[in-house]
Amino acid sequence: xxxxxxxxxxxxxxxxRHAQGExxxxxxxxxxxxxxxxxxxxxxxxxQDDFDNxxxxxxxxxxxxxxxxxxxxxxxxxxIGLALEVDYIPGHEEWIRxxxxxxPWDYLIGSVHYVSEAWAIDDPQKxxxxxxxxxxxxxxxxxxxxxMAAQSGLFEILGHLDLPKKFGHQPPPGCRALxxxxxxxxxxxxxAIELNTAGLRKDCNEIYPSREIxxxxxxxxxxxxxxxxxxxxxxxxxxxxxAIQLAKAVGYEDCCRFEGRKRFSxxx
Ligand code: ZN
Ligand code: FE
Ligand code: FE
Ligand code: ZN
Numbered sequence: 001x002x003x004x005x006x007x008x009x010x011x012x013x014x015x016x017r018h019a020q021g022e023x024x025x026x027x028x029x030x031x032x033x034x035x036x037x038x039x040x041x042x043x044x045x046x047x048q049d050d051f052d053n054x055x056x057x058x059x060x061x062x063x064x065x066x067x068x069x070x071x072x073x074x075x076x077x078x079x080i081g082l083a084l085e086v087d088y089i090p091g092h093e094e095w096i097r098x099x100x101x102x103x104p105w106d107y108l109i110g111s112v113h114y115v116s117e118a119w120a121i122d123d124p125q126k127x128x129x130x131x132x133x134x135x136x137x138x139x140x141x142x143x144x145x146x147x148m149a150a151q152s153g154l155f156e157i158l159g160h161l162d163l164p165k166k167f168g169h170q171p172p173p174g175c176r177a178l179x180x181x182x183x184x185x186x187x188x189x190x191x192a193i194e195l196n197t198a199g200l201r202k203d204c205n206e207i208y209p210s211r212e213i214x215x216x217x218x219x220x221x222x223x224x225x226x227x228x229x230x231x232x233x234x235x236x237x238x239x240x241x242x243a244i245q246l247a248k249a250v251g252y253e254d255c256c257r258f259e260g261r262k263r264f265s266x267x268x
Contacts, residue, residue: 007079011227033236170204
């Protein structure tokens with residue numbers, strides 16, 4: 001049989017302060033899991049290092065790049081992409097362009113974690129914030145920002161498309177109307193969405209995005225990538241069997257990989 005596994009384009013390093021294992025360990029684990037390609041996409045620096053406590057500082061960016069290049073050197077049998085998971089926040093466009101110009105990135109993942117100045121919806125420390133918010137309002141702001149991220153042209157991939165469900169806050173039925181404009185925008189700007197298996201390790205216990213969203217994405221012609229969002233080496237390629245099954249079930253046969261911010265198609 002041996003269908004090839006899709007590249008795992010989403011994983012972290014200890015520089016973000018909430019992941020374990022060096023890039024070289026992730027790379028070795030990837031080879032052992034039968035992957036032929038991975039990409040590092042650690043949480044990118046913010047203009048202010050004290051913005052929050054779950055990302056690298058700006059003065060660590062060169063070290064990050066060195067660590068990824070070192071893994072490339074140590075594990076030559078594996079293709080290793082150099083990337084960042086960048087927080088999309090309206091008004092940060094200039095900062096993101098600055099980051100993009102600093103190193104020869106293969107791709108940038110645009111993720112929305114912040115739905116307001118101080119609230120990252122996936123932060124377990126801020127979980128109680130949900131009690132003070134209207135879920136429909138949260139999901140609306142979230143999808144609106146994600147749509148702006150797609151339109152910005154700054155990113156090859158949109159991260160974990162329905163992240164607000166992480167702790168089990170599934171989108172209220174009224175939010176369904178928000179899927180179509182978002183996915184049409186992603187298709188128009190050729191911004192891929194990822195099948196992110198980390199959701200299977202969270203309270204929501206399902207892949208990001210949901211099957212319903214992915215079916216619509218397929219209909220709209222949205223491109224896909226795969227990512228484990230590994231924060232430890234043993235999570236690399238985790239649950240890819242399930243993700244492949246889901247992608248195939250809704251009609252996908254190809255995913256994307258990137259080199260020097262150029263997109264290539266890969267059969268999986
Ligand atoms: Zn993280
Ligand atoms: Fe994220
Ligand atoms: Fe991530
Ligand atoms: Zn992530």
